[in-house]
Amino acid sequence: MTSNWTELGDRCWVRRYPEWDLNIGVVAGSAGVLVVDTHATEAFATELLADVRRLVPGAEVRWAVNTHAHFDHTFGNSVFAAAGATVISHENAAAQLLERGPELQRRYAENPGVDPDFPAIPAEVIAQIATAPLVPADQTFSVAKVIDLGDRRVELLHLGNGHTDGDIVVLVPDADVVFMGDLIEESAPPSYGDDCYPLDWSDTVDRVVGLLTATTRVVPGHGAVVDAEFVRDQGAEIGSVANNISGLHHNGATLEYALRHDEWPYPAEHLAAAVRRGYEQLGGVRRTLPMA
Template sequence: MQFSEGRFEQLRDGIWRAVLQPAAVNVGLVAGSTGALLIDTGSSPAQGARLRAAAEQRAGVPLLGAVVTHAHFDHYYGLAAFDDLPTHGHESLATALRADRVPVEAAELGFAPDDLRAPNRPLTLARLIDLGGRHVEIVHFGPGHTAGDLVVIVPDAQVIFTGDLLEQSAPPAMGPDCHLKQWPAALDGILGLVNEHTLLVPGHGEPFDRVLAFTQRAEISAVYGQVEFLIGQGVKLEDALAAGQWQYDDATIAAVLPIAYAQLASEGKVPRPTLRLL
């Protein structure tokens, strides 16, 4: 998990990103005339501390806080390095630290779970941060990739940090804690803000424009819609991969199908035998 302060790349005036391993995660840095805000914090408290020092040097103004876009290790586990500053995240992130996977991930990354911290300024819907001559908007448009995804908007620069609601380097991570049905609606909140000049910075991969964002929204919606259709046709989980028409590769779909079937089952939608008309 090495981090080099020389890895910060300027995207627009006063806005940078760096890519941190082991998950090739994008972290953002936004500076105004009096302060700066870091977006996502790396994969461990130690990595967060190195990131903090590099961010302060790059920004040239005091770091006023950090925001985490969601409760996955590569975005969240460095937060302890910023606990003396205001740290912002969705209110669900404190509960996420009690998940069974947290001790396992901490052990794999080489630190104790007790070293982790939740955001000390949790939010429900939105918050405005004044950086001096520039403000940053932090918004929860609803569940999607996780229950507590946040989007960080820099209106004057037309830059939006999307976290893992959008991806560029691989298909979106539709894991067991995603909310597949609601995900497209969360993306609609982002898409309502974009124009031809908007730069979208995903959780992983290269920044991109609105075309890829609209495409990915349609693809995620199509996955849910196709599963819903197959269940209505009585197709069982084990047959769904072969029976469906999919926007993503087989490995991606095979991983998300059990999640999608389970989520639809929670709504009372299960495959039922269909009668063949003679």
């Protein structure tokens, strides 16, 4: 795992931070610098901002884009907003940050020790997450937005639901680089949380695949930079999860039975939320087989 910036194309970088194995992107143009995601706490975001300023000395950090609403990608927004950057996200992500962020913070404030979902996070970082100011985007969009960096453009696209209902991809066309946020992960299986859309996710990834070339460098939310083939393969695995959920539901399997199902492309313990969310989306079960 590298702790330095890697240039993926002309003035387009990624840095893989060890906390949550999180990828942060930077795109520089003649009119300023755009940062993709803002990290999880004020302290981490302050460090990130300093890293960006060292990377592109003298350039103004004008835009901070959130790929989705989760804390590790957004709780540093306040630092970038205070530095004069315009924070941008999908409209659903901005709403979700304010709706779900306080709930997460209350959980951490009430249980200030180690989080069982993230056991590697030290208690002092848990405390910082619990007290981070929640600053949603001050510019939002529903489908697409183009940011003019002066001598180049960056395209923001919402291509459907998946990891959340506010996922966006960040395209840098002249560098042939795409930042996908947590629609794709390299260092762990895709993260199915209680706000995921498991039945829609593979279709969304397929739409991204249609934008990629054989040479596109794709930055996942977490892990190493990948290519179009990796994205296509993971999209197929995500599609397999959706097909299993739909098949179980169609055949009359109860939720309890489906949760015990073990024929998945990923470890079953990572998929409980996917099954529950899928069953919620599909509605009541019509019993057609003798499944308990």
